[in-house]
Amino acid sequence: MSLFICSINSGSNANCYYVGNHNEAVLIDAGLSCRETEKRMKLLGLTMDKVKAIFVSHEHTDHINGINSICKKYKLPVYITASTHKQSGLYIQQELIHHFEHNKPVATGSLTVTPFTKYHDATDPYSFLVSNESVNVGIITDIGHACKEVIKAFKKCDAVFLESNYCEDMLVNGSYPYHLKKRISSDLGHLSNKQALELFLRHKSKHLQLLILSHLSQNNNKPEIVESLFKPHAGNVKILVASRYAASEVFYVEANGKHTPTIRKKPVEQLKLF
Numbered sequence: 001m002s003l004f005i006c007s008i009n010s011g012s013n014a015n016c017y018y019v020g021n022h023n024e025a026v027l028i029d030a031g032l033s034c035r036e037t038e039k040r041m042k043l044l045g046l047t048m049d050k051v052k053a054i055f056v057s058h059e060h061t062d063h064i065n066g067i068n069s070i071c072k073k074y075k076l077p078v079y080i081t082a083s084t085h086k087q088s089g090l091y092i093q094q095e096l097i098h099h100f101e102h103n104k105p106v107a108t109g110s111l112t113v114t115p116f117t118k119y120h121d122a123t124d125p126y127s128f129l130v131s132n133e134s135v136n137v138g139i140i141t142d143i144g145h146a147c148k149e150v151i152k153a154f155k156k157c158d159a160v161f162l163e164s165n166y167c168e169d170m171l172v173n174g175s176y177p178y179h180l181k182k183r184i185s186s187d188l189g190h191l192s193n194k195q196a197l198e199l200f201l202r203h204k205s206k207h208l209q210l211l212i213l214s215h216l217s218q219n220n221n222k223p224e225i226v227e228s229l230f231k232p233h234a235g236n237v238k239i240l241v242a243s244r245y246a247a248s249e250v251f252y253v254e255a256n257g258k259h260t261p262t263i264r265k266k267p268v269e270q271l272k273l274f
Contacts, residue, residue, distance in 0.1 A: 001110070001132045002254040005159060008032060008040050010141070010214040011244025015063050017161055017214075018046065018250075019130040019137050024109035025050045028128055028139045031062045034069035040247040048074055052108050055100075055115070056080040057142060058122035059088040071096055079106060079113070083124040102126070102149075116153055119144040121188040129153050134255035138162070141215040144187040146199045154203050159210035159253045161242065162199070164230075165190035166220040174220055184220070193221065193229050201233060210251055214242045 001021065008016035014031030018041070025046075030037065038048060054076055057063055071078060071092050079098045080088070100106055105114045110133075115126045120142045127140045127150065138153050138160035146154070154160065171181055171192075183189050191199075200211065211234075213226050223241040230239050242248050 001134055002252055003130070003132060003135045003137055003159075004046075004250055004252055005137055005161075005210075005212075006044060006046075006250040007161060007212060007214060007242035007248040008037060009244065009247065010161070010242035011216060012062050012218060013244055014065060015141065015215065016066070017139050018051075019111070019139075020046075020050055021110060021132060023050070024052045024111060026108055026111060026113060026130060027051055027054045028130070029057055029063040030054050030066040030070055031064065032066045034066055034073055037066055037070065044247055044250050046250065051076060052111075053077045053079055053098075053113075055106075055113055055128055056084060056088070057127060057139075058120060058125040059084050060122060060142070063142075064088055064090060068092065079115075081124045081126065084122070087123045100126075114153075116149045117147075118142070118150055119147055119188055120190075121183065121186075127153065129156060135159070135253050137253065141191075143191050144189045145191070146195065146203075151199070151203050154199060155205050157205065158207055158255060159212070159251065160208070161212045161214045162196055163191040163215045164193050164196040164213040164221070164226050164241075165215050166192050166217045167222070167225050168192050168194060170222075170225075171217075171220040176219070184217075190215070190217070193226055197229055197233065200230070204237070207255070208237055210253060211237050211239045212242050212248065213239065216241065216244065218244060 015029045017028040100115045105112045112131045114129045130137045135158045136156045138157040141163040
């Protein structure tokens with residue numbers, strides 16, 4: 001059974017990732033306004049009618065800015081930890097709030113979302129593995145370092161949104177104040193290009209086919225730096241960089257009986273069929 005995935009937006013301005021099949025989908029974070037989320041999805045041939053839930057990684061505004069407006073319009077359930085909800089300032093009907101716990105899968109139709117803990121400077125941060133019977137998609141961003149839970153999830157991925165936030169040289173030599181540089185590069189900050197590459201080289205599975213490098217810093221990174229670092233090591237893995245200004249293409253991830261997925265870019269006219 002296949003999964004359709006795309007980045008609606010990725011960066012410190014807003015984060016939102018779409019994972020779904022022919023019948024249902026989930027959003028991981030919703031940092032864009034409802035109107036902009038709808039607009040970008042429509043351009044891709046996707047509709048909010050398929051979205052059955054929003055999962056929240058942590059309370060930072062670039063991950064939750066659109067949740068109030070989306071939930072007001074679509075009455076979607078929001079999966080969020082109790083402590084993150086407390087810190088988020090979200091105004092959502094109580095019946096739409098659902099809490100989750102570490103490594104306890106949440107079923108959404110035929111999709112399963114498994115939350116797992118990570119290290120980041122937030123109250124109770126999580127990343128997610130979205131799965132069906134045969135395909136696993138990781139959404140692994142806003143991580144200070146690749147802890148054992150991140151590595152465990154990464155090893156299962158057929159496709160993954162992986163943070164590659166900053167170039168170490170650009171951060172060190174840039175204009176940020178020292179305390180901010182220390183926060184970003186700490187174990188509770190963000191993953192550097194080199195750290196992301198190390199995770200990819202050491203722990204990718206033999207069935208990983210698609211790597212979408214995500215959450216690039218506007219001031220301390222450049223897409224061309226990330227591409228030049230990863231492309232020589234790509235092998236059979238398709239690698240691309242998610243934009244902070246636009247949605248990515250929609251990718252169709254399918255696994256055969258041997259659990260070897262194929263990646264096909266879906267034309268918009270085909271996507272409109274579901």
